[in-house]
Amino acid sequence: MSTIPDDLSYTKEHEWVAGLEDGRTVTVGITAYAAEQLGDVVYVEVHSEVGTTVAAGDAIGEVESTKSVSDIFAPVGGEIVEVNAAVADTPALVNSDPYGEGWLFRVRVEEEPEDLLSAAEYTALTSGES
């Protein structure tokens, strides 16, 4: 069983979003469930540079593991304000600390989609898949 923190929002693409309730900038990463499914992450790239504006649902990067590659999506619309350089250097952080040091990027929110999931909803989603 992977952990699913109560205080985050989630997407169907297995990303988490932190900080939605307290402000204009959110942090985004992939969930522990997704990291476990991927296996060892060997390469992370966010193609969209800091300062670019993305729409919710845009594919803005990719995560490669030994066995597969997955797109990284923008869960909200807005300006990319920071990309985690530590993860680019040490992709294994996504496995070892997916909700902490393994965060991927930060967005100044301009558009918040209505279909973000609560922790309970995301738990239901992943228990149906596994």
Add this chain to the structure above:
Amino acid sequence: MSRSTPLRGVHESLGATLTDFAGWQMPLRYGSESAEHNAVRTAAGLFDLSHMGEIFVVGAQAGEALDHALVGHLSVLAPGRARYTMIVNETGGILDDLIVYRLDEDQYMVVANASNYALVARELADRVRGYDARVTDRSDEYALVAVQGPRSAEILAPLTDAGLDELKYYAILPAVVAGAPVLIARTGYTGEDGFELFVLNEHAVPLWNALTEAGRDAGLVPAGLSARDTLRLEAGMPLYGNELSAAITPFEAGLGRVVRFDKPGDFVGKAALERVAANDTPRRLVGLVARGRRVPRHGYPVTRDGAVVGEVTSGAPSQSLGRPIAMAYVDEDALEKGGLTVDIRGSQEPVDVVDLPFYRRSK
């Protein structure tokens, strides 16, 4: 309906991620597949390969029958020795790649891939007709446990009286291991020294547990199919379904040496393969090393100046090289010109062509 090996409960208790492979529930990884890969390169790994097929061919003419059925010259194989070979169809297409062990004067064991062994058993039964030889598919009775890695011999030795020092690479001997009757083969699919232990299903769990215990201090870890795939890829070993298929001849796969035209008599596929051998193959299996960090994967096009000149058959990040590696079929003329790229989801990423294998163990 997915099938399980006798070791499934062991894998579950170890927390393995299971995956469907050729209709079998197999361990993909137990924890980090990179750690499992590295353990096999530096110490040892323990694999469940019970999904593989064991087909016995027995009789006074078993060797001659296999000479007719397969591309190799098996009748001259000494008892106790093994050979890598293939079974092809009438047009020379590969139906499976095999290891054939000669257990005795009149007894051979053919080890086939999980996805193919039912077909191989049927083809063999058909092809040996007229010879004094009998084909029995015993895949359902046998489990297969492999210990692979530089410390394999020291882990296995305390569990058996068998003379492992005298057991050469590509040799096999019957022995007792941890109280169970086992066929010990010095073969593998990792590029390391190691052993494959053929054992009846009922002995599989105690054998696995004994090996786990014996290997604890040497750094033996259970290893899944994910590590097995990256290990064999680094070692330049083909995988049926990726590098090998019925649409590919042994010559295209760079394995023409396994086809023995010099053996007496006819064999299935001989006429077609003689025609293939007489001509240059238009494409060839090569190794690729990516210059960047994105991974060329199975099915991606190999390109040159925007034109497709080949296809990746297997690709993965390589622990041993620190860069992504791949095997691919590429047109000969494109190989001569050089400047190859792989189309990785729309962007042309430069790759270098290298000789296989990518990794060779130090003796």
